[in-house]
Structures are given as C-alpha cells and as structure tokens.
Amino acid sequence: MARILLLLGLLVLALFWAFGRRRDGTGQAPGGRDPVAPSSGPQPMVGCAHCGLHLPQAEAVQDGEGRWFCSEDHRARGGRV
C-alpha cells in the first residue's frame, strides 16, 4: 500500500513538474519579475531647497546652482532664507 502511495506521489510531482515547465515557456514564470515594479529600480530622493519636501529626483525641478525644488513655484522663490 505504501508503495502505491509513493508511486501516486511521484506521478503527481511529475505532472506538476511537466505543466510547470510548459507554462515557463509561454506565460509568466513563477517567481518572475513584479509587473508593477518600476523599470529603473529605486529612484534617488531629493529634498526641496525651499520647503524641505522630499520627492523623487525625476519629479523634482533643478535650478542653475544644482539645488532641487519640489515645484516650479518654489524654484522661482529660491532656497530657504
């Protein structure tokens, strides 16, 4: 009886392995990349020189002196006095 259960277990494992391999070729691989993850990885954060708000560098505005601002308005107002 134990041998039959062992054979059934091996058969189930083989079926899972075969279907898993077939799915790897076409669909999404298990444990693959997260589809909602940003493509560029972690973004550097910068702080606004006027109000101190931290935001991703891609959304920040930079002035001629290399300072970062959260918006065009704060860039026009300049750094913190």
Ligand SMILES: [Zn+2]
């Ligand atoms: Zn700001």
